Amino acid sequence: MIPPQRIVVVGAGITGLATAYSLLTTTTQPIDVVVLESSSRIGGVIRSSPFGGLNAVDEGADAFLSRVPWASTLARDVGLAASLTSPRAVGAHVWHNGLHPIPTDLMLGVPANIKSFATSGLFSSRGKARAALEPLLPRTTDTKDCIGYVVRKRFGREIQELLVDPLVGSIYAADTDNFSLESVPQIAALMNQRSMLLAARSTRSKTPSTGPIFESPIGGMESLVTAVAKRIQELGAQIILDSAVTQIEKSKDSAYVVHCANGTHSADAIVLASPARHTAPLLWQLDPIASQHLSKWFHASVVMLTLAVPRSQWKHSLTSAGYLVPKPDQRWVTAVSFGSNKWAHWKTPDDAMIVRASVGRDGVDTQSLADDAIINLTLADLKHHLDIDVVAQETRITRWPESFPQYRPHHFARLAEIEASLALTAPHVHLAGASYRGIGIPACVQQAHATAQAILQS
Numbered sequence: 001m002i003p004p005q006r007i008v009v010v011g012a013g014i015t016g017l018a019t020a021y022s023l024l025t026t027t028t029q030p031i032d033v034v035v036l037e038s039s040s041r042i043g044g045v046i047r048s049s050p051f052g053g054l055n056a057v058d059e060g061a062d063a064f065l066s067r068v069p070w071a072s073t074l075a076r077d078v079g080l081a082a083s084l085t086s087p088r089a090v091g092a093h094v095w096h097n098g099l100h101p102i103p104t105d106l107m108l109g110v111p112a113n114i115k116s117f118a119t120s121g122l123f124s125s126r127g128k129a130r131a132a133l134e135p136l137l138p139r140t141t142d143t144k145d146c147i148g149y150v151v152r153k154r155f156g157r158e159i160q161e162l163l164v165d166p167l168v169g170s171i172y173a174a175d176t177d178n179f180s181l182e183s184v185p186q187i188a189a190l191m192n193q194r195s196m197l198l199a200a201r202s203t204r205s206k207t208p209s210t211g212p213i214f215e216s217p218i219g220g221m222e223s224l225v226t227a228v229a230k231r232i233q234e235l236g237a238q239i240i241l242d243s244a245v246t247q248i249e250k251s252k253d254s255a256y257v258v259h260c261a262n263g264t265h266s267a268d269a270i271v272l273a274s275p276a277r278h279t280a281p282l283l284w285q286l287d288p289i290a291s292q293h294l295s296k297w298f299h300a301s302v303v304m305l306t307l308a309v310p311r312s313q314w315k316h317s318l319t320s321a322g323y324l325v326p327k328p329d330q331r332w333v334t335a336v337s338f339g340s341n342k343w344a345h346w347k348t349p350d351d352a353m354i355v356r357a358s359v360g361r362d363g364v365d366t367q368s369l370a371d372d373a374i375i376n377l378t379l380a381d382l383k384h385h386l387d388i389d390v391v392a393q394e395t396r397i398t399r400w401p402e403s404f405p406q407y408r409p410h411h412f413a414r415l416a417e418i419e420a421s422l423a424l425t426a427p428h429v430h431l432a433g434a435s436y437r438g439i440g441i442p443a444c445v446q447q448a449h450a451t452a453q454a455i456l457q458s
């Protein structure tokens, strides 16, 4: 009888759990899957907890994109179909000396027609005139791998600073003047045609406009990782918590020995689904050069402040899903979500407004601030933006240190070098997760699936 293939997955975030799920649901061959997690819980940066009288309010991700199949299909496959819901279509704003509705007809901030900025109060007449020139400009040939550089060059400063940077920046906690264009494929694809605006228009016309754009389980995003974990355990996987992997070495029979806090595991294949900065030391013995490259991967830190604001303090006019703050206007807060407007199921028993404020981004240190300072700075920003004096009836601070990998220019070229090196020095050791090919939950699940296929095919 052939002995089962032994696969060790490092990290029980969505990537590690989804990799185990793909492995176990794709093959009929006997496999042993062990997921080793350093912390005492599964989910990584996905966490939901009781707040404001509700059972689950997300402390991190609150929605996944459902126009791409990965997360949505996984959620349905693990039995969450009936619990999926979508945000209300209440629009959102950009704060720039006041709240301005985010124009419609955009591709991640890139205008898909002239109307999308011509009628907006967000831009000056000069900014609009500059942006309107874009379709007339010659093709950009000196494409630097930097979103800010390319968008400024095509549309001018205002579209970059007031639309693209806040929209992309809020997804990646990024400064798009130091962020790879290639790693945001929706925008990179627009560079294939002469005009980005015309390319965005043509892409949008082919995108189905029906069906929800985002989804989330009503029990909180953590219920997705819980359901995946339950399913993989039913299929025979072991998830071992409090077992930080400390070292990986080759064994004599061309397999690997994985050392962790509470023992060792033999493995024929390993999936490193831990963030790059944690993965770097694990590769030191196997591939010092790959390890050194990964140790330089930069990750931004953010703090999520959740507030329950009594309805009596809330302005009736604030009916949207929230707002983004462009870099030139930022003090501390980068984005604010009016959660109870956005999600019908975030209606608290006493009708308080659940507000989630994101503080910090790439280049702005927030981790050294004390809790009191974070609360005071956020409340001061809310007063400045909305002219309301918030005295929250409940407050929750979630710190997410080094949680957003930053894809610096030429990210994919560096990743290709690392993976090519690993293929030679450490065959069957794979990298997957937010540090590499997309940080959204769907991109993590897609990487998990691709990694599982690669292992099973080899």
Ligand SMILES: Cc1cc2nc3c(=O)[nH]c(=O)nc-3n(C[C@H](O)[C@H](O)[C@H](O)COP(=O)(O)OP(=O)(O)OC[C@H]3O[C@@H](n4cnc5c(N)ncnc54)[C@H](O)[C@@H]3O)c2cc1C
Pocket: 010, 011, 012, 013, 014, 015, 016, 036, 037, 038, 039, 042, 043, 044, 045, 046, 059, 060, 061, 062, 063, 064, 065, 243, 244, 245, 246, 273, 274, 275, 278, 279, 302, 304, 400, 403, 404, 432, 433, 434, 435, 439, 440, 441, 442, 444
């Ligand atoms: C505040 C916030 C809001 C977000 N909002 C959204 C959103 O709305 N929609 C969306 O799609 N995405 C969102 N994201 C992004 C998305 O949640 C993450 O990119 C994704 O969950 C990362 O999953 P992962 O499994 O790759 O990594 P992680 O979740 O970081 O998991 C990695 C795991 O590896 C473990 N680990 C590390 N080192 C070791 C070791 N040596 N041994 C064993 N285990 C180890 C860690 O403890 C962790 O559990 C958000 C992220 C944050 C932080």
